[in-house]
Amino acid sequence: MIAYPKLKVEGVSKFYGDPSAPVVVVDHVDMRLADNEFVALVGASGCGKSTILSIVAGLQKEYQGVVLVDNKEVNGPGRDRGVVFQSYTLMPWLTALENVEFALRATGTPRKERKKLAMDYLALVGLDKFSERYPSQLSGGMKQRVAIARALSYHPKILLMDEPFGALDALTRRHMHELLTALWERHRMTVLFVTHDVEEAIFLSDRVLIMSNQPGRIKEEVVVDLPRPRTHDLLTTPVFTGLQQRVLTSIREESIKLAKLDGLA
Amino acid sequence: MAYAEKQAQSWKKGRSGFRMSVRMRNLVLALTSFTALIVIWMLITGTGAVRPLFLPGPPKVLATLYKTAMSGQLAADLWISLWRIMIAFAMSCVVAIPGGIMIGSYKTASALVQPVVDFIRYMPVVAFVPLSILWCGTGEWQKYVIIFVGTFFQQILMVQDCVKRVPKELVDVGRTLEMPEHQIMLRIVLPAAAPGIWDAMRTTLGWAWSWLVLAELVAANSGLGYRITVAQRYLQTDLIIGYVLLLGVLGLITDQLMRGAEKRMFAYLGAQ
Ligand SMILES: Nc1ncnc2c1ncn2[C@@H]1O[C@H](COP(=O)(O)OP(=O)(O)O)[C@@H](O)[C@H]1O
Numbered sequence: 001m002i003a004y005p006k007l008k009v010e011g012v013s014k015f016y017g018d019p020s021a022p023v024v025v026v027d028h029v030d031m032r033l034a035d036n037e038f039v040a041l042v043g044a045s046g047c048g049k050s051t052i053l054s055i056v057a058g059l060q061k062e063y064q065g066v067v068l069v070d071n072k073e074v075n076g077p078g079r080d081r082g083v084v085f086q087s088y089t090l091m092p093w094l095t096a097l098e099n100v101e102f103a104l105r106a107t108g109t110p111r112k113e114r115k116k117l118a119m120d121y122l123a124l125v126g127l128d129k130f131s132e133r134y135p136s137q138l139s140g141g142m143k144q145r146v147a148i149a150r151a152l153s154y155h156p157k158i159l160l161m162d163e164p165f166g167a168l169d170a171l172t173r174r175h176m177h178e179l180l181t182a183l184w185e186r187h188r189m190t191v192l193f194v195t196h197d198v199e200e201a202i203f204l205s206d207r208v209l210i211m212s213n214q215p216g217r218i219k220e221e222v223v224v225d226l227p228r229p230r231t232h233d234l235l236t237t238p239v240f241t242g243l244q245q246r247v248l249t250s251i252r253e254e255s256i257k258l259a260k261l262d263g264l265a
Numbered sequence: 266m267a268y269a270e271k272q273a274q275s276w277k278k279g280r281s282g283f284r285m286s287v288r289m290r291n292l293v294l295a296l297t298s299f300t301a302l303i304v305i306w307m308l309i310t311g312t313g314a315v316r317p318l319f320l321p322g323p324p325k326v327l328a329t330l331y332k333t334a335m336s337g338q339l340a341a342d343l344w345i346s347l348w349r350i351m352i353a354f355a356m357s358c359v360v361a362i363p364g365g366i367m368i369g370s371y372k373t374a375s376a377l378v379q380p381v382v383d384f385i386r387y388m389p390v391v392a393f394v395p396l397s398i399l400w401c402g403t404g405e406w407q408k409y410v411i412i413f414v415g416t417f418f419q420q421i422l423m424v425q426d427c428v429k430r431v432p433k434e435l436v437d438v439g440r441t442l443e444m445p446e447h448q449i450m451l452r453i454v455l456p457a458a459a460p461g462i463w464d465a466m467r468t469t470l471g472w473a474w475s476w477l478v479l480a481e482l483v484a485a486n487s488g489l490g491y492r493i494t495v496a497q498r499y500l501q502t503d504l505i506i507g508y509v510l511l512l513g514v515l516g517l518i519t520d521q522l523m524r525g526a527e528k529r530m531f532a533y534l535g536a537q
């Protein structure tokens with residue numbers, strides 16, 4: 001029995017600008033992700049989701065609070081946390097296969113095993129047939145699937161995803177949701193998934209954390225008690241739409257609050 | 266399925282056919298403007314409006330070039346000039362590329378180097394000529410110095426810019442993999458910046474030709490630039506024009522060669 005969460009974020013704050021007149025972007029955020037839990041972090045654009053994710057990833061140096069993985073404080077980036085970014089981050093000069101091998105090489109997988117392992121992970125995201133293609137020859141959805149394969153290939157304890165499907169068209173995005181859900185249902189792991197797409201957040205996750213704007217705080221938590229395996233038929237069920245309404249209302253309150261702050265309402 | 270495939274294929278065929286015709290069209294257009302230039306040149310000289318001493322006609326220029334080539338002088342001039350530009354340009358690249366990567370990656374290095382580079386960059390290269398002669402005489406090193414000064418300070422800033430434009434997220438990928446700094450440099454930043462760096466090299470090589478000729482015009486006893494000054498002394502306008510044209514052609518050829526290599530080396534970027 002594990003007494004501590006897989007990922008624990010405690011009192012994390014982040015401000016920009018002059019310390020005497022700081023612009024607080026993230027304000028005392030606490031999060032606990034259990035082992036093998038899929039948690040979505042939603043909020044309007046600019047509320048600080050990416051900032052939180054990059055702090056957890058260790059890519060931000062300056063912040064207050066602590067991040068613990070397996071109850072050990074982490075400082076700086078590490079192989080225990082795999083990251084999938086919103087922008088396309090495949091190395092353009094490497095093929096899909098080589099991109100996965102790149103991560104395996106950096107994390108010390110022996111040369112002989114790399115190719116086969118990389119191929120296995122490409123197959124996992126359904127891209128084994130495209131292994132020889134360069135990123136410029138892949139669609140946006142394919143690129144993100146390779147990025148997922150790359151992040152999974154070295155077995156991080158936690159997968160961090162920052163709007164990985166944000167740049168994709170609606171149809172491809174739905175396809176990605178089903179692929180990711182199926183993948184996760186077969187190979188469970190701890191995931192922190194950042195998005196502003198409420199449907200996406202509910203469909204994928206076990207729990208949705210809703211953020212407030214200015215400063216970014218976690219204002220509400222919604223447990224997604226929907227059965228798995230999940231398919232897109234779920235989207236039209238009353239339970240799903242009910243949850244969706246609840247989360248949307250909560251986020252809308254934030255934008256109304258913001259509009260008032262800006263003197264628009 | 267078969268239908269869709271056929272469609273795709275015919276579309277592809279159509280597209281590449283279209284591309285070919287665009288290329289052909291551009292070639293024809295380029296040839297047209299060159300021909301027009303030559304025709305104008307022939308008209309001016311043929312009507313006797315300008316004295317041949319000032320502007321000889323194309324046949325005369327070609328004949329002189331041919332004669333110079335046959336005597337072996339052209340090859341000798343060409344070879345020494347090519348050698349100079351190769352050595353000096355290589356020296357510049359060897360320092361500018363690592364230097365540019367350093368100042369593009371580290372704020373301290375940039376703060377240390379950039380002000381000086383900016384300063385020197387704005388000093389006219391031409392003004393360095395007397396100094397270079399004072400320091401190096403009229404030997405080979407004087408040519409190297411002029412070409413180096415003319416290209417290096419531009420190159421290093423261009424390389425820095427290429428490095429700065431490498432997406433931060435690519436570097437972040439390396440960091441999340443816990444790659445050591447030097448590996449991030451070597452295996453992410455350098456290849457990501459490579460296409461831009463190559464392009465900068467191509468551009469600066471074009472400029473290097475000018476600095477070469479400058480150095481040879483003022484102090485040399487060999488090379489294309491030197492031959493031009495000698496020709497001036499003997500009022501051989503035909504030879505001057507021939508060599509100037511030759512320099513243009515050389516520049517064009519090296520540029521095309523580098524573009525060709527670029528297409529090959531960076532084919533992974535796809536058609537853009
Ligand atoms: N380097 C920076 N300097 C100042 N403000 C920043 C900087 N980076 C982000 N911000 C601000 O922090 C806020 C949160 O950004 P971000 O975490 O990217 O939001 P989200 O991912 O939720 O859209 C935004 O309002 C943004 O303008």
Ligand SMILES: [Mg+2]
Binds near residue numbers: 049050163
């Ligand atoms: Mg964001």
